[in-house]
Amino acid sequence: MKKRTIGIMGAMPEEIEGVVALLSNCVEASMGKRTYFSGQINGIDTVVVFSRWGKVAAATTATTLIHEFKISELMFTGVAGAISDNLKIGDIVLGKRLIQHDMDARPLMKQYEIPLLSQTYFESDSTLLDSAANAINTVFENNSLYAVIGEDELMEFNISQPRLVIGDVASGDQFFSSKEQKHALNTQLPNILCVEMEGAAVAQVCYEYEVPFTIIRTISDTADDKSHIDFPSFIKKISSKYATEIIKNIY
Numbered sequence: 001m002k003k004r005t006i007g008i009m010g011a012m013p014e015e016i017e018g019v020v021a022l023l024s025n026c027v028e029a030s031m032g033k034r035t036y037f038s039g040q041i042n043g044i045d046t047v048v049v050f051s052r053w054g055k056v057a058a059a060t061t062a063t064t065l066i067h068e069f070k071i072s073e074l075m076f077t078g079v080a081g082a083i084s085d086n087l088k089i090g091d092i093v094l095g096k097r098l099i100q101h102d103m104d105a106r107p108l109m110k111q112y113e114i115p116l117l118s119q120t121y122f123e124s125d126s127t128l129l130d131s132a133a134n135a136i137n138t139v140f141e142n143n144s145l146y147a148v149i150g151e152d153e154l155m156e157f158n159i160s161q162p163r164l165v166i167g168d169v170a171s172g173d174q175f176f177s178s179k180e181q182k183h184a185l186n187t188q189l190p191n192i193l194c195v196e197m198e199g200a201a202v203a204q205v206c207y208e209y210e211v212p213f214t215i216i217r218t219i220s221d222t223a224d225d226k227s228h229i230d231f232p233s234f235i236k237k238i239s240s241k242y243a244t245e246i247i248k249n250i251y
């Protein structure tokens with residue numbers, strides 16, 4: 001059986017800071033403008049890296065984790081903009097299926113189909129998804145976020161009873177910052193819960209290399225005219241706390 005080594009990617013330095021602090025015997029390696037932090041969390045070999053933004057950045061980082069660090073599974077933690085009206089800032093989405101909303105090779109292929117893979121959605125691993133769901137539910141049940149996030153920050157984003165939702169996530173090289181953009185995606189793909197810029201690229205690499213993966217996304221903004229205000233503030237004040245609490249409970 002392949003040795004267990006978990007790769008953890010985050011799209012912002014703030015998102016991985018707290019996770020890196022969980023590593024014992026931490027060793028750093030620099031490659032391709034990334035710093036890979038290797039060590040153990042609860043005795044399990046783990047490599048943590050800030051992937052940078054967008055599908056290309058995420059795909060190259062995932063490939064390096066697979067080739068250089070021989071990871072056996074991959075977790076992505078980050079933020080996303082809400083597309084579904086049922087999601088609020090502070091809710092968490094686990095991506096059951098990932099789609100690249102900017103893939104369009106028509107008329108050669110159907111819209112969104114990944115060329116030469118005959119595949120539109122990539123499914124995350126059900127075992128990893130279940131253990132992430134259990135960890136997130138534990139974080140919510142224990143109210144542990146309230147211990148690490150200040151009252152002012154929770155009030156600023158109106159976070160009171162965050163929820164976990166599992167479903168479809170769309171990724172593409174676009175930051176959603178208008179209601180027109182949001183509406184267009186919602187009309188084309190009404191099943192999509194939230195939008196981000198890396199998950200489906202990681203999912204494609206993991207599919208091609210047969211590495212199980214899970215994508216964990218906290219809602220940082222509502223993917224509309226307010227997102228350029230909410231997103232940086234959420235990243236600065238809240239997102240790293242979510243990532244750390246969830247990862248602590250996954251191990």
Ligand code: ADE
Nearest residue numbers: 079080081175176196223
């Ligand atoms: N990640 C977080 N918020 C986002 C948004 N509004 N658009 C794309 N990716 C995001």
